[in-house]
Amino acid sequence: MKDIEKRMLTKNEMLHKAKLEKGITLVALVITIVVIIILAMITINFLFGENGLIIKAQEAKKMSEIEEVREKLEMATGTAIIDGKGKTTIDDYFELIEREGIIGNKDSDTLDNGDGTYDVTTNEGFIFQVMPVPEKDNADDILIDYIGETNGPRIKNVTATTTTNSATIEVEAVNAENAVYKYEYKKEGEDSWQTVEGETGSTCTINNLEENEIYNIRVTVEVASGGNKGTATREINVRTGEMPTGAITFEQAIWQGDGTASVVVHSSQEGYTIQYQIVATGSVTDPEELEEANWKPVANGGQITGIQHNQTVYARLWDGHNGSSYASADIKDTEVPQEANIQLSSTNVTTGTTVTATVTHVDSESGPEITQCRYVWNTSSGKIGTDASSYTGGAFSSNGQQISRNMSSRGTYYLHVLTVDKAGNKWETVSSGITLRQLVTSVSVSPSSVTLEEGETQQLSVTVSPSNASNKTVTWSSSNSNIASVSSSGLVTAKAEGTVTITATAKDGSGKKDTCSVTVETSKIEYILKAGDWVTYPSSQGNIDCVVLYDSSSSYGVEIIAMETVEDVTLGSSDFTTSMNSYNNAISTLNNATSKYNNATYSSRARCVGSDPSNPTSDNPGYVTSNDGYMSSYNGQFKKTDTHHTTDWDKMNSLGIHKIDDHYWLASRYVGSMSNGCYFGIRFVYSYGTLDDGRLCRVYTDAPRSSYGYSYGLRPVFKLKSGIKVTGGSGTESSPYTLGA
Numbered sequence: 172m173k174d175i176e177k178r179m180l181t182k183n184e185m186l187h188k189a190k191l192e193k194g195i196t197l198v199a200l201v202i203t204i205v206v207i208i209i210l211a212m213i214t215i216n217f218l219f220g221e222n223g224l225i226i227k228a229q230e231a232k233k234m235s236e237i238e239e240v241r242e243k244l245e246m247a248t249g250t251a252i253i254d255g256k257g258k259t260t261i262d263d264y265f266e267l268i269e270r271e272g273i274i275g276n277k278d279s280d281t282l283d284n285g286d287g288t289y290d291v292t293t294n295e296g297f298i299f300q301v302m303p304v305p306e307k308d309n310a311d312d313i314l315i316d317y318i319g320e321t322n323g324p325r326i327k328n329v330t331a332t333t334t335t336n337s338a339t340i341e342v343e344a345v346n347a348e349n350a351v352y353k354y355e356y357k358k359e360g361e362d363s364w365q366t367v368e369g370e371t372g373s374t375c376t377i378n379n380l381e382e383n384e385i386y387n388i389r390v391t392v393e394v395a396s397g398g399n400k401g402t403a404t405r406e407i408n409v410r411t412g413e414m415p416t417g418a419i420t421f422e423q424a425i426w427q428g429d430g431t432a433s434v435v436v437h438s439s440q441e442g443y444t445i446q447y448q449i450v451a452t453g454s455v456t457d458p459e460e461l462e463e464a465n466w467k468p469v470a471n472g473g474q475i476t477g478i479q480h481n482q483t484v485y486a487r488l489w490d491g492h493n494g495s496s497y498a499s500a501d502i503k504d505t506e507v508p509q510e511a512n513i514q515l516s517s518t519n520v521t522t523g524t525t526v527t528a529t530v531t532h533v534d535s536e537s538g539p540e541i542t543q544c545r546y547v548w549n550t551s552s553g554k555i556g557t558d559a560s561s562y563t564g565g566a567f568s569s570n571g572q573q574i575s576r577n578m579s580s581r582g583t584y585y586l587h588v589l590t591v592d593k594a595g596n597k598w599e600t601v602s603s604g605i606t607l608r609q610l611v612t613s614v615s616v617s618p619s620s621v622t623l624e625e626g627e628t629q630q631l632s633v634t635v636s637p638s639n640a641s642n643k644t645v646t647w648s649s650s651n652s653n654i655a656s657v658s659s660s661g662l663v664t665a666k667a668e669g670t671v672t673i674t675a676t677a678k679d680g681s682g683k684k685d686t687c688s689v690t691v692e693t694s695k696i697e698y699i700l701k702a703g704d705w706v707t708y709p710s711s712q713g714n715i716d717c718v719v720l721y722d723s724s725s726s727y728g729v730e731i732i733a734m735e736t737v738e739d740v741t742l743g744s745s746d747f748t749t750s751m752n753s754y755n756n757a758i759s760t761l762n763n764a765t766s767k768y769n770n771a772t773y774s775s776r777a778r779c780v781g782s783d784p785s786n787p788t789s790d791n792p793g794y795v796t797s798n799d800g801y802m803s804s805y806n807g808q809f810k811k812t813d814t815h816h817t818t819d820w821d822k823m824n825s826l827g828i829h830k831i832d833d834h835y836w837l838a839s840r841y842v843g844s845m846s847n848g849c850y851f852g853i854r855f856v857y858s859y860g861t862l863d864d865g866r867l868c869r870v871y872t873d874a875p876r877s878s879y880g881y882s883y884g885l886r887p888v889f890k891l892k893s894g895i896k897v898t899g900g901s902g903t904e905s906s907p908y909t910l911g912a
Contacts, residue, residue: 244273252312344373510600612683617634630662650671758790761781829856
């Protein structure tokens with residue numbers, strides 16, 4: 172039994188031992204796995220963690236790169252100082268590192284921090300702060316410190332301009348594309364910031380600030396996305412201004428001539444409104460008494476108008492909340508009035524005549540005080556002074572008033588006028604003398620009528636009555652000086668067809684006059700013939716119906732053109748040389764053919780239409796030359812083209828007379844080209860009015876030369892002599908003018 176128990180015990184123990192060993196093995200396995208995991212995590216963290224070997228290696232690499240750039244900047248410092256012989260300037264240093272490629276652009280990659288230091292952004296994207304020692308324009312050393320990289324937006328500069336109640340902020344930032352700008356401000360010493368609503372751009376104006384206070388301005392630049400995502404902030408302090416004193420000046424007041432003055436007001440300060448008030452001088456002892464509601468705005472350099480004598484203008488600067496100290500200008504009229512305007516109804520009268528004077532008082536400053544103005548008539552041409560008691564004639568009741576006096580005794584009289592202005596200044600004006608005299612009672616011109624031809628003259632005579640008239644001279648005048656003029660002695664000169672009245676008027680003011688009727692007749696072609704009129708021309712070969720091509724208003728004189736051809740003229744032939752000579756001599760040939768139709772009694776020449784009206788015999792002296800092979804044998808043999816015909820042709824077209832029932836020559840050459848050569852012709856007009864050219868000679872590249880002959884009509888143009896007269900007709904086609912010598 173005991174053995175059995177012992178064996179059983181041993182088995183239990185063995186089972187327990189086995190279980191225990193198995194548990195120990197599982198625990199050991201778990202522990203082993205945990206240890207392995209821990210070791211793995213330690214290894215990963217060691218390699219990739221925040222302080223891992225890889226991160227450390229990356230940081231070491233960047234530090235090496237930073238140090239390499241710093242070394243370049245420091246070496247550049249030494250170069251700049253050596254180049255400057257022991258000294259340099261910050262600008263020279265920046266230009267050097269730009270040249271050496273350390274920075275891209277010295278204007279955009281450097282930032283003046285305003286405290287003696289500068290931020291420099293290198294091409295690698297590193298930012299260094301440099302400080303010239305002892306100063307930027309005389310540095311013997313430049314200290315360099317690395318401060319970061321260019322990731323995210325960066326504020327380069329913040330500037331501010333202020334008024335008494337506002338501040339305008341301008342922000343210069345880099346890496347700030349699509350950035351949102353935020354502006355906050357608070358008065359110095361306050362805790363809470365106020366946000367400027369609605370301002371998200373790089374410029375912001377903050378209004379409604381207090382005068383002469385320090386404000387803290389905070390600018391935040393935020394880029395929400397992209398490679399430059401981030402936020403940059405900078406704070407600055409600004410002080411608002413004080414209202415300036417002594418900043419307003421007035422120009423000298425200018426009187427407007429209507430009783431009021433104007434004055435121009437200026438301020439040396441910008442950004443303010445100028446306000447003004449006008450009050451009676453002396454009515455305000457303290458400017459603070461001025462009513463606030465009465466202030467009116469005026470532009471800087473603007474004009475304040477409507478100011479009267481003995482008024483004061485007050486002006487101040489206004490910023491929307493505060494007003495400056497006051498400036499003032501008293502407006503006073505210290506000038507005497509100007510001469511009164513005295514218009515007399517007459518200055519030469521006879522006994523018993525009433526003279527009327529219209530008196531207008533003139534004072535360009537405060538204006539006349541009409542009820543204080545007075546007058547008197549006397550025989551003194553000298554002034555009598557400004558004592559009102561001397562003016563016994565009476566007082567004025569209105570300006571521009573008329574006063575009258577009946578002249579009962581011979582002599583010369585004067586009207587004395589006393590003008591008094593609203594300031595009490597006085598001035599005396601003396602009128603012109605009024606002389607009593609014997610007027611002319613009648614004027615008689617002889618002859619009373621006369622008929623003259625153009626260019627003729629006629630002396631007129633005049634009789635003035637009575638014989639004892641004070642002034643017996645007369646003034647001669649013509650009702651139309653273009654038809655007939657008259658000299659101061661009465662000599663009449665006829666100028667153009669028509670009728671005028673020549674008048675002799677007594678100069679004494681009596682109004683007496685007499686007249687002579689002058690009829691001017693004319694029949695000269697210069698005065699009658701106009702372009703387009705029809706004329707019968709008595710040529711040496713018989714009458715020819717013509718139309719006026721140019722009249723006397725032209726530079727060519729009066730020229731008429733035949734409305735039919737007088738004969739046919741042949742130019743050119745089948746013989747090439749003959750045709751070429753005909754082409755070269757065509758202008759003289761055509762002009763010579765017209766000469767037999769000239770009638771020397773009426774015209775100085777006859778020419779072919781199309782020749783130069785200024786010089787019909789003019790001919791183009793040049794000859795055609797060409798490098799083309801087919802012309803090499805004819806260089807210098809054919810005269811050049813010309814445009815003589817254009818003057819006549821344009822004029823005929825404008826008058827509608829270029830078309831007649833026949834072809835006719837124009838005395839003008841034409842050289843034309845073809846695809847296989849060129850041709851030489853004389854211009855002519857078809858019977859239906861179209862311009863063309865008669866091709867007398869042709870030269871080809873691949874064919875024999877050719878020549879032709881044409882026979883067209885001759886249409887002469889006659890230049891009429893000056894002085895030829897029109898003897899009849901009305902100038903129409905059915906009733907043409909007729910001519911006579």
